[in-house]
Amino acid sequence: MNITYYGTRGSIPVPGKDTVNYGGNTACIKVVVDNTLIILDAGSGLWKLGLELMQTEFAEGKGTAHLFFSHLHWDHINGFPFFKPAYIKNNLLIFYSVENPLYNVEQALSDQQQHINFPVKIEEMASSRKFKKMPVGGSIKCGPAVISNLKLRHPGAAFSYKIEADRKKLVYATDTEHADTLNERLVSFAYGADLLIYDTMFTPEEYKSRVGWGHSTYIEGIKLAKAARVKQLHLFHYNPEHTDHQIAGIEREAKKLFPGAYAAKEGWCFDLS
Numbered sequence: 001m002n003i004t005y006y007g008t009r010g011s012i013p014v015p016g017k018d019t020v021n022y023g024g025n026t027a028c029i030k031v032v033v034d035n036t037l038i039i040l041d042a043g044s045g046l047w048k049l050g051l052e053l054m055q056t057e058f059a060e061g062k063g064t065a066h067l068f069f070s071h072l073h074w075d076h077i078n079g080f081p082f083f084k085p086a087y088i089k090n091n092l093l094i095f096y097s098v099e100n101p102l103y104n105v106e107q108a109l110s111d112q113q114q115h116i117n118f119p120v121k122i123e124e125m126a127s128s129r130k131f132k133k134m135p136v137g138g139s140i141k142c143g144p145a146v147i148s149n150l151k152l153r154h155p156g157a158a159f160s161y162k163i164e165a166d167r168k169k170l171v172y173a174t175d176t177e178h179a180d181t182l183n184e185r186l187v188s189f190a191y192g193a194d195l196l197i198y199d200t201m202f203t204p205e206e207y208k209s210r211v212g213w214g215h216s217t218y219i220e221g222i223k224l225a226k227a228a229r230v231k232q233l234h235l236f237h238y239n240p241e242h243t244d245h246q247i248a249g250i251e252r253e254a255k256k257l258f259p260g261a262y263a264a265k266e267g268w269c270f271d272l273s
């Protein structure tokens with residue numbers, strides 16, 4: 001299982017000299033299992049992933065991508081209108097979602113590309129698109145990977161995805177707020193994972209005035225990582241106001257409590273196998 005971060009930021013893209021190290025683009029991760037391409041979230045980082053895919057079979061309309069969305073807030077879908085492979089005939093894009101009335105991927109992507117927002121409607125994009133749904137708490141096969149979901153605590157609806165393949169386990173849990181007690185459902189969902197990618201948008205101090213916003217902290221991520229015995233924890237969905245300097249400080253503090261903690265960086269590519 002090979003993983004690359006194309007966007008690690010929350011809420012809004014923040015390009016600039018203070019964010020070059022950990023990245024300014026919003027959520028987008030590429031996961032490759034054998035020849036199966038899985039994309040987790042379509043934030044602004046998707047644009048660059050699209051350009052790279054245009055150097056492959058996607059340029060000739062021979063590519064297939066499997067797209068999963070944690071949820072449909074704008075920072076997780078705003079890269080899609082700029083995803084070049086979607087404009088190439090015969091590329092196949094398969095969109096996965098969970099059966100939930102607040103979580104209609106097809107509708108959200110279509111709404112985003114109404115002409116008042118964008119010049120090209122989704123149905124005018126030349127690629128082929130399929131929409132697949134799985135039940136809440138269910139799983140679906142995607143090439144050699146099995147992907148399961150867990151509902152998260154976030155305004156609207158958000159879902160964590162677990163990708164299992166090659167005897168490796170990746171859990172992506174962004175846009176979630178912790179409660180007073182540990183989320184035991186998430187602990188058991190992530191139990192024994194090789195990697196947990198977790199929403200660490202706020203410092204514990206910032207969180208105090210942002211209760212109910214749907215985000216969490218590195219301290220909560222570490223509690224989960226320890227309880228679930230995960231090997232690595234990646235901090236993710238950074239506050240757009242946090243500079244590289246601040247994130248490096250948070251990463252240092254996190255490592256003191258959990259040596260397997262790392263701050264996710266845009267452009268970081270690594271193998272879980």
Ligand SMILES: [Zn+2]
Nearest residue numbers: 010011075175
């Ligand atoms: Zn978000």
Ligand SMILES: [Zn+2]
Nearest residue numbers: 071073154175
């Ligand atoms: Zn959100």
